[in-house]
Each structure stands twice: as C-alpha cells, then as structure tokens.
Amino acid sequence: MTQLIDYVLTRGVAQVEKEADLRRLLLEGNNGEPLRIKLGVDPTHYDLTIGHAVVFRKLRQFQQLGHKPVVVIGDWTARLGDPSGRVEARKPLTEEQVNANAATYLDQFFRIVDREKTEVRRQSEWFDSFSLGDAIKLLGYKTVAQMLERDDFSKRYKSGIEIYLAEFMYPLLQGYDSVALRADVELGGTDQTFNLLVGRELQPTFGQKSQQILTVNLIVGLDGVKKMGKSLDNYIAITAPANDMYGKLMSLPDHAMRTYFEALTDVSTEELNEFERKIQEGTLNPRDVKRRMAREIVTEFHTLSEAQEAEEAFIRQFSERKLPTDIPSYTVSEPTNIVALMVTAGLAASNNKARELIKQGGVSIFLQGESGEATRITDGEFIVPVAPGAILKVGKRQYLRLTA
Template identity: 80%
Template sequence: MTLNPQPSSRDIEYLLKRGVSLVEKEADMRRLLLEGNKGEPLRVKLGVDPTHYDLTIGHAVVFRKLRQFQRLGHKTVVVIGDWTARLGDPSGRVEARKALTAEQVNSNAATYLDQFFKIVDREKTEVRRQTEWFDKFTLADTLKLLGYKTVAQMLVREDFSNRYKSGTEIYLSEFMYPLLQGYDSVALRSDVELGGTDQTFNLLVGRELQPIFGQSPQQIMTLNLIVGLDGVKKMGKSLDNYIAMTAPANDMFGKLMSLPDQTMRSYFEALTDVEDEELDEFDRKISEGSINPRDIKLRMAREIVTEFHSLADAQEAQEAFVRQFSERKLPTDIPDYQLDAPKNIVEVIVSAGLAASNNKARELIKQGGVSLFAKGESGESEKITDSEFTVDVINGAILKVGKRQYLRIKA
C-alpha cells in the first residue's frame, strides 16, 4: 500500500479541525500527514471494546474520522479489545464497568465489525485482536508493564481521582486497562491513535510507552463526543439516551428531530459533511431570526439518516415526519398488536417492546406519554394517566406511546 498524492492544505485542515477536540502535537501531525511515515501510509489505530452487540451513532463519530484518514491514503488498524473488555474500562464512569466473558466479547465483536464496516473501508483496514500478543504475556511481562506507571500517576485520571475522593472502590485490575491499551500501540507500531475525549488519558499512555520500546511516540487525536437525546449527557446505552446505528430510518429521523436546537451544530460537524461555511450561515440566520430552526434540523436529520441508510430512505422518513407531526396525521406503517382479551396497559406496552420494563412503562404513563385513539385515525386521542388502565379489545384502536411509537389493536 502506497501513500496517495500529497493532500491539499484544505484536506488536512478539515481532518485536523472538523469535530476534533485535541491533537496532542499538531505540528508533528501535520508533517506526518504531508510526508507520511518515511513515505508509507500512517497506521491509524482505534481500540474498541465490544461491550455490546449494538452501536450508537455516537460511535460513528470516530468511525467517520477514520474514513477521512483512509481517503487520504492511510491505513486503519482496529484492535478488538478481547482482553481489556474482560477487565472493564472505567473511563468516564463513577464505578467499575462489568467485565465480560470471552464468549460475550467474541459474539459482540462480530456484530460490531459488521456495523463498523458500513462506514469504514474494509479493504483499507487491518483487524487485530489483543490475544495475539497478550496470550503470550508472562507474569514477568505483566509486572514489568505495571512498573512503567505509579499509583499517583494513575490517580491523575479524572474518573479514578473522583472515585478515590468519594471512597468508591478502585480495583487494581482497572489500573491495568490504560497500560494494556497503551501496549496495543507498541504491538501495532501505531503512528496515530483516535478516541473520544474520555479516552485522552489512555491514548497518552500509549504515546508514553512507545519510546520505552524504541518506537516513535504516536500522535493522538481526540474527538468531541455528541450528547444524547436529553441534550445534556454523552450519548450512551446505559443512560438510554441513544440512537442505534441500526435504527430504522423513520425512527432515527424522528429521534434526531427531537434533539434540542443547541445540539444541531455538533451533530452536523460530527456526523455530516456539510461545509463549515454553510453551518456558519445557518447559525447567522438562526441568530437573526430569518430562518426557522426546524428547517435546519430537517436538513440535519436528512443528512444523518442518509449516512446510515440512503438518500431515498431519508427523504421518505422526512415526508413521514412532516405528515405525522406538521399535518397532525398518524403514520401509515403502524404495526399491529394482537389482543385476544382485555389487558393491562403496562403489560401491553412491555409485551409490544415499547418499553424495556414495567417501571419504564409506568413512568411513560405518569409523564403523560401514552394515549389511546379508540376510533383509530378518525377519532380523538384520550391520554392515559392510570397504570391500572385496561386496554379493551377494540379492533382498529391505536395506542400511542411516547412521541413516535404506535400500535394498532387487532382482535
């Protein structure tokens, strides 16, 4: 594999600035992007712990940046953390993350890569597993690796520091995580490593370890993380504020439209290729009141849905959204729910998969998020406020749960 012709300054600027929080040594990174590593493509590393079978669009932020490197002719090296996932990474957490079994890791990894390669070019990617080198590690190797960091240095990391101050337990195995991730960079001789802002400490450990093993220190790039549907906290499954990468186009579009207006710029930058100049124009028009923010959000949702589906799917999702919410019409693709006898509303919601648990269903009802159209599309809705409500067998009645979920009762 050879390096592509010299990239333009605009290409490099876009790579280094768009959605980027930090480039540790920007001048060195620019030089490498212009010259490569002795004329060879850079090895751009991403370490992933397959802790779940499903990914969120938040994961795609880093994947898209990897694709930008690939388009300039560089090589992606993705490391499956089949060792570190069994330890659990506390990054950004107030407590230890549950460790996984080898079987869980392997199962999740297969699905993870399927979604990963929907964005990143498979032909320009090298897939490696930590077991390739850590299965050969002896106790002596492990102790030697531990000797490169002190407890005081580890406690500099914000999440460790906060847990220590609050009296929350920190397990010694958790101190191993940054060192193992850092050693991955040594094993792969990576030139650049990417990660979210919550991974800065771990990426720096790799940069510090490489010179000890006679290698040039990797450049590190951290990317701004997008907030979840609450508009406040980082998108994540544990907070239930996420949009799945595999979500249907209509569902993805509707959830994107529910985001607070102030999140639009970050979503545009992280998940679309809309030029910065056009984004600046959007900001100006919103500020002076010459455009409805909803119109900008429609554009944002259409661009992002196109990334994960297709332009045709995105346009169809937009039409469905406008029809449903602007014209106050119900969607045309409401799924049927077979009801043979009257059933409690909470049971209906959970058994239909519209809430993860009875408590979640009750919370939706309490918040006024559940309504019943007893006469179907032709009738008015009745808000259900009692979790003891019984859903009668009324053929064609429609149940609305939350902002976008519907069921049609079938006797």
C-alpha cells in the first residue's frame, strides 16, 4: 500500500499541498470512510483532449485505492468562464450550450474512470438557490488585493487589460463547491492551483477540515512548446480514431516523450530511465521509444489490438511509403474546386484553412490511385476531376478515395 500511495502522489504530480497530511490520510484512513476526491470540470466545449485525461487518470488512481471520485459539472462556472491562464475574458456560454457539452464530457470521462463508483454532481444543485445575500457573503471572503496576487489577473492588470468583476467570482464559486461537497481532496492541473487553494481556505469558515490539494503536470501540445489546447490546434481528441491518434503522437518532438509517458502511461520509471540512458549512449533509436509511447497511449483510449493495428498501418505508410489500406471513400458527381471539396469532405475546417494547407504544400492527389504518383496541388483554384479511384491526400495522415 505504501508503494501504491508513493506512486499516486509522485507520478506526473507537480505539487501536493501538505503532502504529509494527505499521505497520512491515505495510509491510516478517514475514520473508516473513503476520501471524497473532487474534480471540477467546466463543459466549455463538446470534446476533450488527452491533456484532460491526465487528471482523469490521476482520479482513477485514487479510485483504485478505494476512494470516492466526486465529479462536479460546472454548469454555473462554465457560464462565467475560467480566467485561468487567460489574457482576456472568456466568452460566456448559454445554459443550453453547457448542458449539451456536459453530456459529451461525461461520455468521454467515463472511458477512463469507473462510472459505477463515481458520484456526479452539478453546481446548479446549490447555486440555483443562492440569493444575492449569499453571493455578497461569498465575495466577502476575498479581497481585491488577494485576487490580484493571482498570476493571470496580475499580468492583465499591469498590462491594462480589463478584468471583469464576474471573473473574480469564478474561483470563489469553485471553492464553494468544495464546501457543498465536503471534499477531502481536490485534483487539478497546475493552472488550477489558485482556484483549489480558495476551496481549501473557505472550508474552515464553514466548519469543515481544509481539503488536501494535488496538482498534476500539464502536457505540452504536439508542437512540444505550448500547453495542449483546442484553440491552438495542437491537441489530440480523446475520441480520435486509433490510427489518427497514433500518427499524431509520432509527430511529437522527442524532448516531450518523457512527460507523455509519465502522464498517460504506466510504464515504470525504471524503464523510462533505461530508455533515456540508451538513447544518450546511442544504442536505442528515439523512434522506437516513441512507437512504444504511441502504442501505450492509444491502448489507454482504445484496445491493444487497435493500437497494434495503428502501429502497423503507420509503419506501412511512413516507413514503407505505402498508402493506408482503409482510406474512406467520397463521391464526386462533377469536377469540383479543391477548396470546396476539402471543406465539404471534412478535410479542412474552413475555406481559409484549406487554402492555407494548399499554400503550405500539404495537399496532393494520386490521379491513378495506388499505382500512380502524387501530384502536389499548389493552386486554390485547382479543379478536381471526376476520376474514380483517385486519392486525395491532405497533410500527413488524411486520405480520401474519390468515387463517381
């Protein structure tokens, strides 16, 4: 048990507030009751990235120790918008948008955490009955000076960028969630540290013990530099097909592999150290380590057989320079502009994105199918002919077989 607790409190962990206290709780128990491990999620989008899965996996580890995950759907805070890491105010969402996003969030969340052993709550259970007096009382627990100690608020204030009073409410609302749920521990990414501490500070004023806090390291996106995020288009969706997920993971810069291994796999630290030693000695190719990383992570979100098939497809396509065997088909009835075709077929999000891909040299066509050579498309006015069997390639991994 001591070894398991060491693993949970150190693997991919950035910081544990009062680690000795949390370790003692995990070892000695909580008066015979499982600890209530809180995680708040704001359904601000319809899909999640494997970056979100980092903290989900940590929650699962606590669950495997026998403790109770309590997931809070932020149906109030999502309407305010989390100011964490933001240089400007986030656009508020409607109640309808939040509810629609929440449904898909939970579906993806329960791919990782055991649904039957998880308590799911919504902020509206307590905030719908909040009065103006309750809100003013909550605001009274923090000063403006304390709020401006927060790094993102401080930077915006010094830069003359507006900070709305509603944004000050966000950490207080999230903190009050811990009071409403009587949380023993709260998890989050390093960007959530301030919010988690507010909950810890609020609980004693309501006659409760202060929650313990554990933050996990955030993973960088596929660019290897910035935090993974949908707005930066450097992410992998939890729902991405196995082949797409594997291919994107193989594009990750070598220096980020260790973080991905630690955050998204259970490969032992000893083995990771051995990988690094052999790479430095020149006896192990980083490409082979990255294949192991990609296979392990794809298995986390799919199955081992799907991960192995994705690896085989990747090797066949990139190492042996062969086209994939499972290219989806798309029907064209008349000669079509390449930009329009890319957008309607879902290969580009917009006309501008399609033109940008063409300008970057990322679009080509195999007019004779597998037996022919690729012709790079360099003009956004290019007309795709009705050529049954032709294959359109966009970027490194997207293919489309044209049928009449």
